[in-house]
Amino acid sequence: MAAQIESxxxxxxxxxxTGAIVSISSPRSEGDMNWVSSPDNAPWQPLGSRWGSGYVDLGADFLHRAHWNNPSVISSDHTSVVLEYKLGALIIKVSRSLKDDGKTFHESYSxxxxxxxxxxxDGPQGTxxxxxxxxxxxxxxxxxxxxRRAHAHVWANGGSNAWVKMTQMGGHRPDLGLVVTKGSLRGYSIESRDRITMSNTRGVFLLHPVIGKLAPNEKKTIEWSMFWHNDWDDFFEQCxxxxxxxxHFHIPCYTLVGDEVAALQMTGAVNEKTTVNGQSVxxxxKGCYTAKSHTLKGSIEVKTPGIEHSARVYLNRLESVEELVASRVRFIIDKQQVYDPGTPRDGxxxxxxxQAQLISSWDTDNDRNLGRERVGMGILxxxxxxxxxxxxKARNSLEKYYNFVSEELQDQTGYVLNGPGSCExxxxNWPWVMQLxxxxxLTDLDTTGIDGDESPLERFEKTMESFYNEGGSDLxxxxxxxxxxLRYxxxxxxxxLLERAKELxxxxxxxILNRGVDYPPFEVNFEQSIVAPAAIMLLELYRFTRDPKWLNGxxxxxxxxxxxxxxxxxxRLHDIAIRHWDGYWFGKDRMWGDTFPHYWSTLDAVALHHYSYVKADEASKRRADGIILGNLALFAPDGSASCAWIYPLSVNGRTGHYKDPYANDQDWALNHLLYLKQDDEYCQKGHEKTFMDKI
Structure with a gap:
């Protein structure tokens, strides 16, 4: 090692x-948690992308990516190290030191x-x-x-107000935080995502500082400090x-509907001269400033005199949730339903x-076929x-679709096909058909004349029995x-039949209760949509049975x-769960990388909704509603939609920060919106005396 900085x-x-950091750890914590990727914990990671290495576009002579990774050490001791890199006319100086009696670790890149x-x-994409x-x-x-791993909650699109909170996945504290103390960040990118690393890593992160144009002999710097903390409140206090x-922004909701007033409460680097999109605060x-407006939306600039760069927050605004859902329903009927009489695809x-303004009939991969996640459109x-x-129009469309599912996605035993003609x-797939x-x-749809002439209740029973006969209790x-x-x-x-369903x-x-947090791997080794179903199932069992063991679990x-x-x-980010592979599997462009928002993050909303009812917790209900509203960014007013918002500025060098062109499986967000709304109505009618009776 060239240096070991320690306290x-x-x-x-x-x-x-290379001069790169290969380990950051806390001597006070239990275990051997290294908070950065290194040869020991991520051996697939390229040598040139270790912590503190980087690249800069110096033109064609440098193939537009000159990397700094071969330094000369200027000085080092047990509390600091300074390294220098030279790329043509550009000199990069990296300084690292411990401050505040060793409690904070400071990095500076000049x-x-x-x-x-x-x-x-300052290239056109900011990368x-x-x-x-x-x-x-x-x-x-x-x-x-x-x-040994941590969720990286990255806020790099905030300009001068940029930070990263790392949260240890198992809750073993302390956690590591990073806050920018000088300069500004434009965003972040992801690299090293491919069919080798697959879905079990978020890849390598890159932070993009705002440097812009450098005149001869001009120097610009980005600096940040890292520190240990216990929770979000402690993190923000130390930042x-x-x-x-x-x-620190206190914003009741990041998606506004109609003429709702946006209320931005701010503490920290704000004063009476701070402006929000040019408006006074x-x-x-108690150090708190507020900006309120009916017009605030999109990218909002917060500028405080004396701070070189501005901060940014982002709000969305919708005209009407009801109209958005109505437009989406109409779009599905008009443009996403197959009309091909006499064929198995019909309905x-x-x-x-x-982009093509067509059903993508040429794309027949499993994650794009006529079954699987697409059932969410039918439930919606x-x-x-x-x-x-x-x-x-919705009635006629649903009749055709329900006929398609009953005849082409299930056999007479209730077995659910992976797609028409596929017995894989x-x-x-089974729970989604059960939901359908x-x-x-629960509608008055006429289902007579459909294959087998069975009622939805009979079809549900067959599907449920088939699910558990096929090993569903391990999923x-x-x-x-x-x-x-159970209510149905x-x-x-x-x-x-009710007792049979309860038994199963x-x-x-x-x-699930017995396993605790010993989650089995499925299509991804460990992910939000393994944990969320466990939480939801136990909460739903508690709501129906009132047995406290389910709530404890x-x-x-x-x-x-x-x-x-x-x-x-x-x-797109606030309270939205981390997901980072769906753009590849479900999108047209097959882009890896963070998908914010992603519709399966609304599973968290379902869990928080149930939790709010069993705990009489208004905050959880508001949080659930916020997650649902955040996911409405996947839908446009004309009813078109995207299955994934690729959030990073770039992924593997490909431009990101856009909606994938495919409307695929995102309608589960709207399905959950209506499900939670209908559950609220059920409880408000007095069928379940819980949360609504206590507020």
Whole structure:
């Protein structure tokens, strides 16, 4: 090692060849948690993308990516190290030191133009300069993730108000935080995502500083401090103490509807001269300033005199949630339903390519076929029809679709096909078809004449029995309709069928209860949509049975689940769970990298919704509603939609920060919106005396 910087709070190891950091750890913590990716915990990571290495676009002579990774050490001791890199006329000086009696670790990156001509480091995509910051956010296995890995909640699009909160996946504290103390960040990118690393890593992170144009002999700097903390409140408090340009935003909701007033409460680097999109702020006392407006939306600039760069927050605004759902329903009917009489495809809901303005019939991969996640469109249609029984277009569309599912996605035993004609077993598909049968059963849809002439109730029973006969009790199923099924059977089933469903669900729940946080791997080793189904199932069992063991088990699941959520001041990110592979598997462009928002993050909303009812917790209800509203960014007013918002500025060098062109499986967000709305209505009618009776 060229240097080891250490105190009783920090231990930092630096590679003697590249000058990159290969380990950041806390001597005070238990275990061997390294908070950065290194040869030991991420051996697949390229040598040139270790922490503190980077690149800059110096033009064609440098192939547009000149990397700094071969330094000369200027000085070092046990508390600091200074390294220098030279790339043509650009000199990069990296300084690292412990401050505040060793409690904080400080990094500074200075860029100096030693040449005689201007250097423009501000490319059109904002990615012409990058510092590698490979946070240890990987899922080799559940046990390893819960012990040795951390969720990286990155806020790099906030300009001068940029930070990263790392949260240890298993809740073993302290956690590591980073706050920018000088300069500004434009965003972040992801690299090293491919068919080798697959879905079990978020890849390598790159932070993009705002440097811009450097005149001869001009120098600009980006600096940040790292520190240990315990929770979000502690994190934000320390950010404010360490950075004189940090702003903590208190925003009730990041997605506004109609003429709702946006209320931005701010503490930290704000004063009476601060402006929000040019508007003055109002002092509320206790260091808090507020900006209110009916027009605030999109990118909002917060400028405080004396701070070189501005901060940014992002709000979304919708005209009407009801109109948005109505437009989406109409779009599905008009553009995403297959009309091909006499063929097995007739009536199916399909993936739509917003670029070609056609159903993508040429793309037949499993994640784009006529079954699987696309069933969510059918459930949405049924929930919509339940609320709008006079919508004849929706009724006719759903009749055709339900016929398609009953004849082409299931056989007479209730077995759910992976797609028309495919008997490949994928147990995730069964709960969605179960949901469809219930949702259709709750409408007045005429299902006579459909293959087998069975009622939705009979089809539900067959699907449920088939699911458990095929091994469903070992799955952590996304969307298993436990509470909705049991209520449905209470009203429309027989006593024997209700008891049978309870038996199956209770046995399944007991398996999940027994395992605790020992989650089995499924399509990804460890992910939010493994933990969320466990929390939801236990909460739904509690709501139906009132047996406290289910609530006790759910509390443990909720703690693990909520660590996937960040608190960035942006509607696509705030409380939205980390997901980072869906763009590749479900999108047209097959882009890896973070997908914010992603519709399965609304599983967290379902869990928080149930939790709010059993705990009489208004804050959880508001949080659930905020997650649902955040996901409405996936839908446009004309009813078109995208299956994934690729959030990073770039992924593997490809331009990001855009909606993927495919409308594929995002309608689960709207399905959950209507499900939670209908559950609220059920409780408000007095069918369940819980949360609504206490507020």
């Amino acid at each position: 009783e709070h920090f231990s930092i190891d630096i590679d003697n060849t 860029f100096n133009n030693a040449g005689t001509e201007d250097l423009d480091l 012409s300069i990058a510092i590698f910051t490979p946070f240890n956010d990987h899922y080799p296995s559940t046990k390893d993730a819960l012990q 404010a103490q360490l950075s004189n340009q940090f702003i 109002v002092y509320e006392g 199916a809901y399909a993936v739509f390519d917003n 249609m049924a929930r919509w029809l339940r609320e709008h029984p006079g919508d004849d 077993k994928r147990l995730y 049968h219930i949702a259709v059963g 952590y199923p996304i969307g298993l309709p436990v509470l909705e099924s 059977l209470q009203n429309f089933g027989t006593k024997n 669900f209770l046995n399944h729940g007991q398996r 759910a509390e443990l699941q909720m703690k693990t689940l909520l660590r996937f959520q960040g608190k960035q001041p942006e509607y």
